[in-house]
Amino acid sequence: MIHTQIRAFDAVARSGSFSRAAEVLSLTQPAVTIQVKALEETYGVQLLQRQGRGVQLTEIGQRVFRLTREMANVEQALHDLLASSDDLQGNQLRLAVDGPHVVMRLLGRFQTRYPGVALSVAMGNTRFVHDELMEQRADAAILPGIKGHPAIHARPLWRHTAVLIVPPGHALASAQRVSFSELGLLDLVRRETGSMTQKKIDVAFRAAGIKPHYVLELGSREALCEAVAAGLGCGIVWDSEARDSSRWHTVAIRGEPLESIDHIACLKAEANRPVLQAFFNTAEELAGNMKGGAKT
Numbered sequence: 691m692i693h694t695q696i697r698a699f700d701a702v703a704r705s706g707s708f709s710r711a712a713e714v715l716s717l718t719q720p721a722v723t724i725q726v727k728a729l730e731e732t733y734g735v736q737l738l739q740r741q742g743r744g745v746q747l748t749e750i751g752q753r754v755f756r757l758t759r760e761m762a763n764v765e766q767a768l769h770d771l772l773a774s775s776d777d778l779q780g781n782q783l784r785l786a787v788d789g790p791h792v793v794m795r796l797l798g799r800f801q802t803r804y805p806g807v808a809l810s811v812a813m814g815n816t817r818f819v820h821d822e823l824m825e826q827r828a829d830a831a832i833l834p835g836i837k838g839h840p841a842i843h844a845r846p847l848w849r850h851t852a853v854l855i856v857p858p859g860h861a862l863a864s865a866q867r868v869s870f871s872e873l874g875l876l877d878l879v880r881r882e883t884g885s886m887t888q889k890k891i892d893v894a895f896r897a898a899g900i901k902p903h904y905v906l907e908l909g910s911r912e913a914l915c916e917a918v919a920a921g922l923g924c925g926i927v928w929d930s931e932a933r934d935s936s937r938w939h940t941v942a943i944r945g946e947p948l949e950s951i952d953h954i955a956c957l958k959a960e961a962n963r964p965v966l967q968a969f970f971n972t973a974e975e976l977a978g979n980m981k982g983g984a985k986t
Contacts, residue, residue, distance in 0.1 A: 692732075698725035699737060700758035703751065704827050707744050759826050763960060781965040782808045786819040786828035788886070789911055791930050793832055800972045807965060815910070816886035823955060830969055834886045834950045844955040845970060847977040850928035852891070852948035854941040857921040863939040870945050874900040879923040882909045886950065891926050894948050 701711035702722065712719040730737055737751035747755055781804075787793045790813065797809060812822055816835065822828040824841070836844050854873065856862045862876075874895070880902075881888035895902050905923045908914050911931055918925045919937035928950060932940045954973045956966050 692729075695725045695729035695732075696758055696761070698722045699729055700755065700762060702726055702738065702745060703747055703755040703758070704825065709743070762826075766960075767963060780806060782810075782829075783965050783969060784827065784829045785809065785811045786822035786831045786833075787811060787813055788816050788819050788833050789813065789931070796832075796973050796976055799976055800969060803972060804965075804968060807968075815882065815884045817884035823957070826957070829960065829963075830954065830956045830966055832952055832954050832973075834952055836953050836955045837951075839955075841958055842955050843958045843961040844953040845974060846951050847954050847973055848930065848952045850930050850950045850952070852887075852926050852943060852950075853929050853932050854924055854926055854943055855915065855918050855932050855938040856924045856941060857918055857938060859921075860924065860939070862924075862941055865939075865941050867942045867944050870894070870898055870943055871900060873926070873943070874902055876903065877905045877923040878902050879906045879908060879914050879917045879925045880904045881911065881914060882907055887911070887926075887928065890948060890950060 698711065698715065698717075698721075701714050702708055705711045705714055708719050708722050708726075712722045715722060726738065735750050736748050737754055738745045739748060785793065785797075793811065797811070800807070801809065812818075812828060814822075816833050819828075819831050819833040820836065823831040823833075832847065836842055837846070838844075854862070854868055854876075862868060880891075906917060908917060911927060914925045914927065915931070915935070915938065917923060919935075926943075929940075932938070954970055956970075960966060
């Protein structure tokens with residue numbers, strides 16, 4: 691019984707709500723609530739604080755969650771070992787990425803090679819992806835700016851260069867290049883706080899002493915591109931995000947290139963899992979065959 695209660699608590703702590711935990715465990719929400727409450731009453735502790743539809747871990751709840759994650763990692767490692775084979779049949783791999791442009795080709799190649807692995811993908815900005823990985827709601831992540839973290843095993847994959855995209859009919863629609871200083875004269879659409887892309891752009895503008903004129907802030911690169919296509923302003927995105935569209939014109943930015951490197955990452959404690967090693971190998975092989983692949 692205690693193991694069932696711990697699994698219920700771990701699922702609630704990972705997912706952030708009782709309803710999502712119930713979906714993960716294929717149980718009813720009342721059943722999950724009863725299990726967590728029984729665990730709290732058995733030991734006379736409060737592990738969770740209910741906040742609207744979500745939950746917040748108490749101090750002891752955070753400590754218990756770290757231990758339940760260690761238990762889950764051991765169970766997963768045992769499963770991987772016992773189920774390991776050339777096709778990794780029966781394994782699961784949860785990914786978090788900061789955009790579809792960085793992962794779809796990789797997923798296609800990995801799924802073809804390992805059809806027995808069940809894949810799920812969560813998408814959000816860099817902060818979201820980082821939190822998903824660190825809080826172990828994702829097994830692996832693809833995102834920039836993670837290299838050097840003491841708890842993370844990361845390898846570089848793809849290098850991106852910033853470009854300007856402008857709407858059809860814009861004065862720069864026929865231009866091939868634009869100077870960085872000219873960007874300060876444009877009506878720009880920006881990404882939200884938490885976007886690593888926007889953070890790099892903001893740093894570059896400050897270093898150049900330029901105060902950009904933003905007319906709109908949006909919560910995803912897809913929304914930014916749609917806004918540009920609709921004529922709401924110009925935007926700065928990575929070259930990999932601007933390809934293959936007739937709905938905007940891409941303009942290179944003169945001077946020292948503004949670049950970002952996507953990394954594939956997992957927790958160091960899980961780096962030896964066969965399914966993660968297979969995913970890393972597939973990603974690095976694909977990056978080596980692609981233009982823009984980052985050098986280690």
